[in-house]
Amino acid sequence: MSIITLTTDFGLEDEYAGVMKGVILSIHPGATIVDITHHIHPQDLIEAAHTIETSYKYFPSGTVHIVVVDPGVGGERPIIALEKSGHFFLAPDNGVLSLLLDDMGIDSIVHVKNNRYFLKSVSQTFHGRDIFAPVGAHMSMGVHINNLGDVIEDNHVVRLNLIKPTQSGNGITGQIISIDRFGNLITNIGGKHLENICRSSNDKPVDIRVGRKKIAGLSDNYENSKDQEPLAIVGSRGTLEIAVNKGSAQKYFMAKRGDTINVRI
Amino acid sequence: MSIITLTTDFGLEDEYAGVMKGVILSIHPGATIVDITHHIHPQDLIEAAHTIETSYKYFPSGTVHIVVVDPGVGGERPIIALEKSGHFFLAPDNGVLSLLLDDMGIDSIVHVKNNRYFLKSVSQTFHGRDIFAPVGAHMSMGVHINNLGDVIEDNHVVRLNLIKPTQSGNGITGQIISIDRFGNLITNIGGKHLENICRSSNDKPVDIRVGRKKIAGLSDNYENSKDQEPLAIVGSRGTLEIAVNKGSAQKYFMAKRGDTINVRI
């Protein structure tokens, strides 16, 4: 079992993801390669950071996760490899692994510099093919990350300046961090956080406000809502999601990423 | 050989399909996972029913087919597993397997309830990850479907109310059930049905009408048609398709799913 996941902003229209797989299989023919997604919005580090953080834990221990969202390709930005809770990660040092650093369990981080694991010829524009794919293939074959370059401290890793939800007396203010294919609005307000608020308010009902519109209370499932009616639910990432039953919350609220969500008691 | 196919409306923009694969490989590392498509229109049970029915037979016997188009996720709708002609299917009990039930060869159907095959924590919004992926992985490892829950009769399974072609004295009326990437209009009028009509009419020529426009006769291939001219052909699903040679029938006829197609002699 050697699984490699890919999370990129390459899309599937071009040959880029396919070529990365060719390089991986040339080095490690037995690798199982899984696309998490290639549809990160171009150069959107925040979206990629949330995607890898929410996804990796559903793969088996030992998986190598390659994340290539890399506006600085060909420039001076380093590449990092890290081990965390039995998973291995490889990405540009541009903050895309920020959310992994917030938790416990980072075992080792290195700056990847050892070009014996790169393709012989390294282009200035496609490190996904020339560095990330071959290094990830070698990692999946058991090359220890300490062989890839110099060990660094985790406070030397670039972190994104992610906006976190803020709590005030009678509520919490967060953001839409992603909108999925169904038009569901995925927020950064944690489900446990919400439950704590509800509990401390003696189970007083909560209101969720999206723009000028209001949703009364959290739902347990979609089924008790009328068709085309909005609802608030703790979604699959464990955070507050706004949905419209058999419709699109994106259209209903004319919402976009970055919009503010308020929870009030 | 243990193949699992996925047919969903999750799209590929989000991490949903990738995460399902992580769950499957965590349970069954040797599984070969094939995407039939993740681009079913959101919650379109009819499109999904046609897609799985037309696709499954090209996979080897023993394949597990997971279909997740599931507007009732988290609610009371059951989940069913069934065996048919050596293939195994897992889907919500919402009609999405309807077209399989029309044929012979259903060996067993169960309501899936045995949560020892689920993930430990089951969300209200993503049963693809928490139930379908792990149950399908166990099925591909040889768990018999009778171990998944209670056997039910096939007349207890939800069926879609699919519109079938109607035959009148001098013709047949059907529908566009799908439009593919090339703009081909795929109908529900069976190729054998058409041949029977032609034969019983002593090979009189047939007209195919799409809206107010008319196509004279069935073609054997694209080659004998002029570029940008429409033609009618028995397509890859074995049903009547309307195409435009080196063009798009969708644009030519300004057609949409559900539009009526008439065949007249």
Place this chain on the structure above:
Amino acid sequence: MSIITLTTDFGLEDEYAGVMKGVILSIHPGATIVDITHHIHPQDLIEAAHTIETSYKYFPSGTVHIVVVDPGVGGERPIIALEKSGHFFLAPDNGVLSLLLDDMGIDSIVHVKNNRYFLKSVSQTFHGRDIFAPVGAHMSMGVHINNLGDVIEDNHVVRLNLIKPTQSGNGITGQIISIDRFGNLITNIGGKHLENICRSSNDKPVDIRVGRKKIAGLSDNYENSKDQEPLAIVGSRGTLEIAVNKGSAQKYFMAKRGDTINVRI
């Protein structure tokens, strides 16, 4: 190790690519199938020719590359299989493999006719499923291409009439042959060609003109350019690419495929 790559214009919305994989795995359960892309623009032979030529060399020797962009499906156009530098190719004889023929190293070419390697029933509209997938599967199991049909000479293979860059006294004129997801303009002007021009001009600066706009000189990487500024660079295919740092050159220049690019000294 038996790898099969797929390059088609089928898209991923329909079941076509998934069904081809089912057919392949029915014949060769151990095959590893990699999508190079299914998003070739419908029936765009030139785009497909560039895609397979730029991609195949990153896969291991022994890989079978299936290319299905096939406007003549069901008609008289033959199907060819060829071996080149240890790689195997299968495609309609419509020019889609043209760029492979320009180089050295073609070992053998055949017209594929032996229907014992086809599905039993061959439709008029989906040879991807009925011929290309099963023949490619057999090739990946070691069937020699000479068993697939009659050997032909390479001057009997259909070639595309590809426009090549033209050189005049003080410059070179090429074309945009592809625009990728990031809006990068990929040209047919070879990087080595450019370097030769620069060298023969005693390292005089070069201007690259896209429409009425001008870029001064070649960049080594994106990093030295300002955000939203255009730059010219030798890209991942080894040809001149026009990019906009953290933006889209397609939007910046309002460019489309086929547009002219001029390099002047």
